[in-house]
Amino acid sequence: MVQAPKCLSIExxxxxxxxxIFTVSILAIVAALIVMAIFFAAYGVSPIRAYGAILRGxxxxxxxxxxxxxxxxxxxxxxxxxxxxxxxxxxxIGADGQLLFGAIAATWVALFSGLHGPLVIPAMxxxxxxxxxxxGLIPAVLKVKLGINDVITTLMMNYxxxxxxxxxxxxxxxxxxxxxxxxxxxxxxxxxxxxxxxTHVHWPTLLIGLVAAVVAYIMLNRMKSGFEIRVVGENxxxxxxxxxxxxxxxVIAMLISGGLAGIAGVGEVAGVQLRLLNPAxxxxxxxxxxxxVAWLARKNPLAVIVTxxxxxxxxxxGDVIKVNLGLPFQLxxxxxxVIMFFLIGSEIFMHYKISLRxx
Amino acid sequence: xxxxxxxxxxxxxxxxxxxxxxxxxxxxxxxxxxxxxxxDGVDLKVRRGEIHxxxxxxxxxxxxxxxILYGLYxxxxxxxxxxxxPIMFHSxxxxxxxxxxxxxxxxxxxxxxxxxxxxxxxxxxxxGPFLNLRKVRAKIKKISEDYGLPVDTRARVWQLSxxxxxxVEIIKALYRDADVLIMxxxxxxxxxxxxxxxxxxxxxxxDAGLTVIFITHKLDEVMEISDRVTxxxxxxxxxxxDTADTNKAELARLMVGxxxxxxxxxxxxxxxxxxxxxxxxxxxxxxGLPALRGVSFxxxxxxxxxxxxxxxxxxxxxxxxxxxxxxxxxGRIVLNGKPMTNRSAREIADMQVAHIPTERKRMGTVxxxxxxxxxxxxxxxxxxxxxxxFVDYQKAKENARRLMQEYKIIAPNEETAVKLLxxxxxxxxxxxxELSGKPRLIIAAHPTYGLDVGATEQVRExxxxxxxxxxxxxxxxxxxxxxxxxSDRIMVMFSGEVMGIIDAAEAKIEEIGLMMAGEKREGVQSxxxxxxx
Numbered sequence: 001m002v003q004a005p006k007c008l009s010i011e012x013x014x015x016x017x018x019x020x021i022f023t024v025s026i027l028a029i030v031a032a033l034i035v036m037a038i039f040f041a042a043y044g045v046s047p048i049r050a051y052g053a054i055l056r057g058x059x060x061x062x063x064x065x066x067x068x069x070x071x072x073x074x075x076x077x078x079x080x081x082x083x084x085x086x087x088x089x090x091x092x093i094g095a096d097g098q099l100l101f102g103a104i105a106a107t108w109v110a111l112f113s114g115l116h117g118p119l120v121i122p123a124m125x126x127x128x129x130x131x132x133x134x135x136g137l138i139p140a141v142l143k144v145k146l147g148i149n150d151v152i153t154t155l156m157m158n159y160x161x162x163x164x165x166x167x168x169x170x171x172x173x174x175x176x177x178x179x180x181x182x183x184x185x186x187x188x189x190x191x192x193x194x195x196x197x198x199t200h201v202h203w204p205t206l207l208i209g210l211v212a213a214v215v216a217y218i219m220l221n222r223m224k225s226g227f228e229i230r231v232v233g234e235n236x237x238x239x240x241x242x243x244x245x246x247x248x249x250x251v252i253a254m255l256i257s258g259g260l261a262g263i264a265g266v267g268e269v270a271g272v273q274l275r276l277l278n279p280a281x282x283x284x285x286x287x288x289x290x291x292x293v294a295w296l297a298r299k300n301p302l303a304v305i306v307t308x309x310x311x312x313x314x315x316x317x318g319d320v321i322k323v324n325l326g327l328p329f330q331l332x333x334x335x336x337x338v339i340m341f342f343l344i345g346s347e348i349f350m351h352y353k354i355s356l357r358x359x
Numbered sequence: 360x361x362x363x364x365x366x367x368x369x370x371x372x373x374x375x376x377x378x379x380x381x382x383x384x385x386x387x388x389x390x391x392x393x394x395x396x397x398x399d400g401v402d403l404k405v406r407r408g409e410i411h412x413x414x415x416x417x418x419x420x421x422x423x424x425x426x427i428l429y430g431l432y433x434x435x436x437x438x439x440x441x442x443x444x445p446i447m448f449h450s451x452x453x454x455x456x457x458x459x460x461x462x463x464x465x466x467x468x469x470x471x472x473x474x475x476x477x478x479x480x481x482x483x484x485x486x487g488p489f490l491n492l493r494k495v496r497a498k499i500k501k502i503s504e505d506y507g508l509p510v511d512t513r514a515r516v517w518q519l520s521x522x523x524x525x526x527v528e529i530i531k532a533l534y535r536d537a538d539v540l541i542m543x544x545x546x547x548x549x550x551x552x553x554x555x556x557x558x559x560x561x562x563x564x565x566d567a568g569l570t571v572i573f574i575t576h577k578l579d580e581v582m583e584i585s586d587r588v589t590x591x592x593x594x595x596x597x598x599x600x601d602t603a604d605t606n607k608a609e610l611a612r613l614m615v616g617x618x619x620x621x622x623x624x625x626x627x628x629x630x631x632x633x634x635x636x637x638x639x640x641x642x643x644x645x646x647g648l649p650a651l652r653g654v655s656f657x658x659x660x661x662x663x664x665x666x667x668x669x670x671x672x673x674x675x676x677x678x679x680x681x682x683x684x685x686x687x688x689x690g691r692i693v694l695n696g697k698p699m700t701n702r703s704a705r706e707i708a709d710m711q712v713a714h715i716p717t718e719r720k721r722m723g724t725v726x727x728x729x730x731x732x733x734x735x736x737x738x739x740x741x742x743x744x745x746x747x748x749f750v751d752y753q754k755a756k757e758n759a760r761r762l763m764q765e766y767k768i769i770a771p772n773e774e775t776a777v778k779l780l781x782x783x784x785x786x787x788x789x790x791x792x793e794l795s796g797k798p799r800l801i802i803a804a805h806p807t808y809g810l811d812v813g814a815t816e817q818v819r820e821x822x823x824x825x826x827x828x829x830x831x832x833x834x835x836x837x838x839x840x841x842x843x844x845x846s847d848r849i850m851v852m853f854s855g856e857v858m859g860i861i862d863a864a865e866a867k868i869e870e871i872g873l874m875m876a877g878e879k880r881e882g883v884q885s886x887x888x889x890x891x892x
Contacts, residue, residue: 224748230728231736234728235724235725235727237718237721238722241684241704241723242705242708243706243707
């Protein structure tokens with residue numbers, strides 16, 4: 001008797017289990033790692049050597065690890081915020097601009113507010129949160145009140161933020177002590193965040209990020225506002241029917257998301273750069289990478305702690321392969337793109353069961 | 360492998376003269392979904408050239424069984440015989456190649472394409488990249504003439520009525536040479552006239568030698584159209600009988616598993632005080648056109664006011680205006696002496712107004728969230744579910760367990776997502792949520808639409824119970840029989856106006872029919888109130 005050939009069978013599964021989601025996510029990352037191996041090979045670098053260098057460089061010693069943590073901080077803050085907006089079905093592509101606004105506010109407090117002493121740092125965080133939140137508020141109101149597409153407004157407002165920073169550092173805020181470079185002056189010591197040892201790990205910001213992850217998780221799953229955010233995100237018609245205000249809900253979600261991105265901006269200028277400078281150096285695309293971070297965490301704020309660390313490793317590893325192997329840092333951005341590609345592509349595997357069967 | 364033991368991948372069955380008695384035979388079909396056994400060893404034998412009804416309540420497993428036959432699902436166990444030959448379909452394309460077609464409850468048509476383009480979808484007609492539309496048109500024309508399926512092949516699908524769209528779906532299947540046609544709840548979207556037309560088409564088809572499997576939960580339809588009927592209950596086939604040898608009562612008993620009372624017990628009316636006063640309200644529809652034009656009426660505590668009318672005559676907008684989802688442009692609404700004109704949905708809900716919405720999946724529930732969370736969709740802001748800024752999910756869980764028992768919601772547990780429930784159980788969730796808060800006014804829009812006998816009976820009983828305990832019910836329904844049996848008074852709407860309000864006890868169906876067609880009852884003028892007689 002001849003065996004019938006095997007064939008693929010595809011079936012829908014109504015609700016994927018936590019284990020399925022985890023497995024599929026891991027497999028998506030593995031697939032991305034394999035594709036990236038081809039890129040490394042194309043540069044003439046053995047993929048094993050490249051991954052080895054990334055791991056050793058990002059985790060193998062204290063200075064590498066601290067670099068990983070430094071990258072993780074803004075990703076954690078932006079990522080936690082994005083899980084909240086994603087739950088409300090609001091597409092905030094503008095975390096990068098909100099981060100820059102936080103940086104602008106922090107710079108103002110540090111250099112131009114006239115504040116001194118121990119109050120400066122709390123004031124910087126508060127101002128940064130507020131600035132990021134307000135910058136995020138504009139697209140939220142535009143969407144709910146006028147139905148303007150959130151992806152487009154949030155994305156476009158990033159560019160406005162970039163040009164405002166450029167204007168400030170080329171114009172009114174250009175430092176008297178920097179000999180014509182487009183930079184502000186260095187922040188006074190009272191406006192510099194404490195770091196762990198000799199590293200760039202500005203721990204107060206990291207702490208805020210970790211607390212934010214826990215608080216966001218509790219809010220989404222235990223609080224009234226979190227319930228509203230989830231209902232609005234899952235079914236806006238039902239939210240309206242139940243008398244929930246979409247405006248209030250989306251505004252709350254965006255205040256949190258924009259505010260946390262703003263705090264990330266405070267951390268970058270007050271903890272790493274110690275001045276406001278070119279936006280590309282302030283942000284390095286954290287707001288965009290955070291979208292992948294939140295997506296990989298499957299919109300769970302607690303899981304963002306893990307995924308932001310993972311992307312911290314990648315970004316720290318990017319510096320290492322640039323220095324040690326002579327590869328362009330941009331390869332890490334390619335890596336991010338490939339991971340996002342596989343993550344979105346893998347959604348189908350969460351909702352469908354695919355197996356080999358005999359006919 | 361002996362020849363003929365598997366016909367898959369070939370057209371070996373096509374055109375062969377079938378000798379087996381049964382066109383389709385399903386043996387011991389089992390299909391499990393997480394937490395649910397949809398089909399539990401189902402046997403089904405369908406004779407060639409018959410109309411075979413598959414009868415069962417929502418969630419009995421009818422659609423699942425047919426999706427297995429059509430290659431959309433894979434059974435966990437069991438076998439399928441086509442003309443006596445074992446076979447397993449891996450996709451609808453596979454099923455179609457073996458001449459099995461299916462018309463889904465929700466049509467699979469592309470609205471912006473023409474009828475002929477829709478028929479063509481997925482086929483390779485013509486040479487190279489070019490379509491041979493002339494050939495296609497000729498074949499469609501022949502099909503529509505042979506089987507009495509008139510349709511304009513060049514019309515775009517969005518321009519067609521629902522009945523016409525269904526015809527396109529049938530033509531699609533026939534174009535692919537189907538000789539077994541599966542119809543999934545085909546009448547749920549049709550008007551009575553369209554149903555008659557469909558039935559005459561189906562008779563044409565079986566006269567021409569086709570076999571029809573007809574999924575339904577409506578007993579009248581089974582009695583009218585089928586030759587034989589198989590009853591499914593909770594995933595099992597409980598009986599297959601000749602339609603001529605059975606009756607509605609027996610079928611209902613088989614379907615529900617117990618005796619069904621067709622007559623509801625309605626206690627005498629105890630009309631209480633004036634509850635809702637609607638005065639000359641005007642409102643626009645979504646397109647900004649007048650939808651309500653001077654509607655006035657009163658509703659008293661302890662009565663059911665039925666709203667009859669052909670769909671699209673302002674009933675939807677009336678329900679929305681009364682529940683805070685739409686603004687009135689003129690007029691006023693008073694509830695219990697308190698003005699509620701243009702209050703928000705939240706304020707109105709807090710005035711103890713319950714709303715059973717038309718679209719229970721789109722509006723009435725959050726399908727991806729649990730039963731527990733759906734049951735507190737409105738009450739989460741109030742104690743005992745609200746505790747400061749937090750929601751007390753433990754209380755919500757206790758609430759869910761209690762209501763699931765009280766309203767007979769069938770689900771593995773309170774954490775089950777609502778989207779996994781059957782239509783009847785989803786409606787029970789909505790009812791449990793809306794009615795557990797002791798509402799004074801209940802706006803019920805099409806509360807039994809799409810529900811099976813058991814669930815319909817339960818919903819109607821609940822509404823009567825609410826009436827007897829003193830709530831006022833505004834019952835909007837397109838089911839005239841429902842309006843006439845449940846209501847104390849009947850208000851007929853046409854084109855955004857009230858044509859008249861009559862006592863249900865004296866109501867004649869002809870009179871209501873005339874009013875539904877736009878004839879005003881004597882003494883009713885637009886813009887003035889229609890007083891209780």
